Structure formats: C-alpha cells, structure tokens
Amino acid sequence: MGCPGAGKGTQSAKLQDTFHLKHISTGDVLRAEIASGSDLGKRIAGIIDKGNLVPDELMISMLENIVKATDKGIIFDGFPRTVAQAEALDAMMKRLERSITAVIMIDLPESEVVNRIASRRQCGKCGAILHITPGTPANKCPVCGGELYTRPDDTPERVKHRLEVYHTDTLPVKTYYQRSGSYVEINGDQTPEKVFEDIVNVLKKVK
Ligand code: AMP
Numbered sequence: 001m002g003c004p005g006a007g008k009g010t011q012s013a014k015l016q017d018t019f020h021l022k023h024i025s026t027g028d029v030l031r032a033e034i035a036s037g038s039d040l041g042k043r044i045a046g047i048i049d050k051g052n053l054v055p056d057e058l059m060i061s062m063l064e065n066i067v068k069a070t071d072k073g074i075i076f077d078g079f080p081r082t083v084a085q086a087e088a089l090d091a092m093m094k095r096l097e098r099s100i101t102a103v104i105m106i107d108l109p110e111s112e113v114v115n116r117i118a119s120r121r122q123c124g125k126c127g128a129i130l131h132i133t134p135g136t137p138a139n140k141c142p143v144c145g146g147e148l149y150t151r152p153d154d155t156p157e158r159v160k161h162r163l164e165v166y167h168t169d170t171l172p173v174k175t176y177y178q179r180s181g182s183y184v185e186i187n188g189d190q191t192p193e194k195v196f197e198d199i200v201n202v203l204k205k206v207k
Contacts, residue, residue, distance in 0.1 A: 067092065186202065
C-alpha cells in the first residue's frame with residue numbers, strides 16, 4: 001500500500017525479482033486492458049485518466065482470474081484500494097486456501113509526492129518505472145530500449161485528485177488491516193535501496 005508515487009511499483013518489481021514472486025499491479029492490469037483497445041479498456045481509460053477508482057466489482061473480477069493462474073506467492077501492488085476490495089480479497093484468499101502474509105504501507109510525506117510524480121516515466125514495453133530530471137522529454141528505456149511515456153494521470157491536477165481519492169477511499173483500508181495485526185509501516189522517504197532493505201527485514205520477521 002501507499003499513496004501515488006510512494007514507490008509501490010518500484011519495490012514490488014524488486015521483490016518479484018529477488019524472491020521469485022508474482023507481482024500483480026492492478027494499475028498495470030488496467031493499463032494493459034486499455035492498451036488492448038477493447039470496449040472495457042475504453043471505459044477504464046475514462047475512469048483512470050480522471051484519477052478516479054475503477055468500480056470494486058470490476059476490479060475484483062479482473063483480479064481473481066489472474067490470482068487463480070499462479071501458484072507463486074503474490075505481491076499485490078495498488079490493491080486493495082477500498083475497504084470493499086479488502087473484504088473481497090479476504091474472501092478470495094479463503095476460497096483459494098491462501099493467506100495474507102503482511103500488509104506493507106510505504107509511507108511518504110505528501111510534499112514529496114508531487115516532486116516524485118513530476119519526474120516519473122514508465123516504459124511502454126517492459127513497464128520499468130524511472131525518474132528523470134523534470135522538463136526532460138520522454139526518451140528510451142535504459143532497461144529494454146522501449147519508449148518512455150508520462151502517464152496521463154500523472155499531471156499535477158490529476159495527482160491532487162488522486163491524493164484526495166486516496167484519503168477518502170484508501171486510508172480506511174489501513175485501519176482495516178491495523179485491526180487484523182498484519183499491517184506494517186515503512187518510511188518511503190529514503191533511497192529505494194533502503195526502503196527495500198526495510199521491507200525485506202519486515203518479511204523476514206513475519207515468515
Ligand atoms: P497505479 O498504477 O497503482 O497508480 O493505478 C493507476 C490508476 O488505476 C488508479 O489511479 C486507479 O484509477 C486505477 N486503479 C489501480 N488499482 C486500482 C484498484 N485496486 N481499484 C480501483 N482502481 C484502481
């Protein structure tokens with residue numbers, strides 16, 4: 001968990017590579033549906049580009065098939081984002097005889113969010129997330145050579161709205177997991193390497 005720009009995608013990718021887990025970013029799942037050009041994708045684009053959340057039922061139904069298709073341990077990145085999604089995830093885990101190991105919140109001061117997102121670029125080919133000097137035009141991905149792009153929901157106005165949505169809809173999820181005892185907070189205002197080290201230390205304790 002974490003607000004926009006907290007580093008969820010970056011840390012999830014590192015965890016996937018290090019521990020051979022399956023990284024499921026619901027944002028990436030939705031962007032892939034948009035890229036497919038389907039009618040559903042067009043509907044989703046209208047929601048995401050405004051910085052709003054995709055309806056819970058749609059998100060959950062899209063996710064269940066992906067979860068069922070893997071036996072690996074899973075990192076959910078950007079899910080659950082509402083209490084209804086957290087409840088649906090609990091029900092899904094029970095049905096699939098799986099359990100939640102830890103809920104990790106990457107905590108970042110809001111003053112940092114806008115700066116970070118202004119410099120964020122994503123690779124359209126491999127999905128790598130990079131930070132470049134603000135004002136620099138999108139260029140080639142250093143990982144795979146793919147085209148880098150700025151996400152349409154990363155403009156300052158959209159980010160402001162996404163933060164409001166985060167406060168209203170997603171922060172209650174924190175209280176939900178605090179009650180279950182599986183919730184841990186990490187300081188996200190550190191280098192990616194240090195954040196990763198802190199996450200690994202949490203995982204060592206709960207394993
Ligand atoms: P992200 O890549 O995690 O920043 O997500 C980008 C956008 O996708 C969000 O601002 C939402 O519009 C949508 N989205 C991602 N995950 C979810 C989710 N779990 N529930 C609803 N909408 C989501």
